[in-house]
Amino acid sequence: MTSLREHAGDYLTMRRNLGFTLEGHGRMLMDFISYLEGVGAITITTDLAVAWATRTAPGVNPASWNKRLTVARIFARHLQALDPATEIPHPDLMPLRYRRIAPHLFAPDEIVALMAAATGLRHPLRALNYATLIGLLAATGMRVGEACGLDRSDVDWDAGVLTIRAGKLGKAREVPVHPSTMQALHVHDQRRDLLQPVVSTPAFFVNTRGDRLDAHHVPETFARLRDAAGIRPAAGGRKPRIHDLRHTFCIATMLNWYRTGTDVQAQLPLLSTYLGHVDPVSTYWYLQAAPELLALAAGRLDAFLGDLP
Numbered sequence: 001m002t003s004l005r006e007h008a009g010d011y012l013t014m015r016r017n018l019g020f021t022l023e024g025h026g027r028m029l030m031d032f033i034s035y036l037e038g039v040g041a042i043t044i045t046t047d048l049a050v051a052w053a054t055r056t057a058p059g060v061n062p063a064s065w066n067k068r069l070t071v072a073r074i075f076a077r078h079l080q081a082l083d084p085a086t087e088i089p090h091p092d093l094m095p096l097r098y099r100r101i102a103p104h105l106f107a108p109d110e111i112v113a114l115m116a117a118a119t120g121l122r123h124p125l126r127a128l129n130y131a132t133l134i135g136l137l138a139a140t141g142m143r144v145g146e147a148c149g150l151d152r153s154d155v156d157w158d159a160g161v162l163t164i165r166a167g168k169l170g171k172a173r174e175v176p177v178h179p180s181t182m183q184a185l186h187v188h189d190q191r192r193d194l195l196q197p198v199v200s201t202p203a204f205f206v207n208t209r210g211d212r213l214d215a216h217h218v219p220e221t222f223a224r225l226r227d228a229a230g231i232r233p234a235a236g237g238r239k240p241r242i243h244d245l246r247h248t249f250c251i252a253t254m255l256n257w258y259r260t261g262t263d264v265q266a267q268l269p270l271l272s273t274y275l276g277h278v279d280p281v282s283t284y285w286y287l288q289a290a291p292e293l294l295a296l297a298a299g300r301l302d303a304f305l306g307d308l309p
Contacts, residue, residue: 103247104240113229141249148215
């Protein structure tokens with residue numbers, strides 16, 4: 001008889017083979033399995049799933065219970081095909097979820113101010129790195145880790161395309177960029193060799209030691225540049241993050257589509273691919289991030305409904 005732990009291992013292997021990393025999900029699932037083993041359970045019941053989901057330290061946000069129960073529910077749904085006695089916790093249990101905070105949408109002059117603040121960094125290579133990096137993220141919507149993961153060989157100067165090999169879920173993709181962006185990257189490439197001629201990495205962005213620029217250190221420096229540029233959060237919002245440049249790119253792209261009458265529904269899968277989203281569902285969330293975008297979408301829907309007989 002296959003144990004719950006063996007079933008869980010097979011399940012995680014199957015999903016990871018499909019491209020999902022499942023790091024946090026996998027840890028929680030195996031913790032759930034350990035709990036079931038600890039109480040001597042041989043199958044999943046709703047009561048056991050709820051008991052485990054709420055088994056957290058005092059003061060933990062109750063929204064985390066929903067996340068934990070979701071892990072148990074997804075696995076139970078998979079397991080029920082193998083063990084009909086498995087109970088699947090109802091989705092209405094623990095409906096409280098984390099509220100996604102609206103991102104800061106950078107105005108063009110704020111992006112210019114950020115790049116100007118970057119040029120004021122003390123070390124010329126750091127100044128070059130951050131001015132180029134901020135411009136690249138704003139122009140392409142890339143993730144910070146993807147930009148820092150670029151190698152020199154990933155830049156196709158003739159085609160104007162960047163190859164992202166360190167994408168989310170390990171998926172590589174090609175990102176066409178505007179000629180002005182390629183020109184800025186070319187200038188960076190030439191100046192970098194003058195500022196740091198000795199390197200130990202094929203990376204495009206290198207630090208003052210000649211190693212690859214560490215993506216984990218970028219948000220801290222960006223926070224200092226944000227403050228130096230005088231960029232403040234909107235009322236009730238959080239401080240702007242570097243990841244908000246990605247949101248800004250996505251919103252600006254969709255706003256342009258709506259204003260020019262483009263078929264947004266048809267273009268969204270292309271945008272999802274460009275951004276490296278697993279599916280368009282991840283991209284749809286951006287619709288609610290900007291009131292102007294939501295208003296344009298609603299206006300187009302009203303126009304469509306008005307044309308119906």
